Amino acid sequence: MGLLYGGQNYEYNFHYQTYDFKRLADLLTDAGFSDVQLYDWRDFLPAGYDDFSRAYLPHMDFEHGRLMSLNVVATK
Numbered sequence: 001m002g003l004l005y006g007g008q009n010y011e012y013n014f015h016y017q018t019y020d021f022k023r024l025a026d027l028l029t030d031a032g033f034s035d036v037q038l039y040d041w042r043d044f045l046p047a048g049y050d051d052f053s054r055a056y057l058p059h060m061d062f063e064h065g066r067l068m069s070l071n072v073v074a075t076k
Helices: 021-030
Strands: 034-038 072-075
Touching: 021 034, 021 072
Parallel strands: none
Antiparallel strands: 034 072
C-alpha cells in the first residue's frame, strides 16, 4: 500500500489518488495534453538515475517483478 498511497509516516507522504492508464490519459487529454503514451524508464531515464518510476515488486526485480509506477509522457 505504501507504493500506492505513500508511507503516510510524515505530513507530505500521502498519495490520494490511484490511476490506470485510460483514466490518466483521459484526464491529461481533458487538460489539453495530446499524444499521451506509456514510456519505459529504460528508454527515458539517464544512465545511473534512480527514482520511483523504477519501483518493482519484489523490490528491484527488473526481470521478473511487477512495475508499480504508471509512467506516461504527453505533449502540451
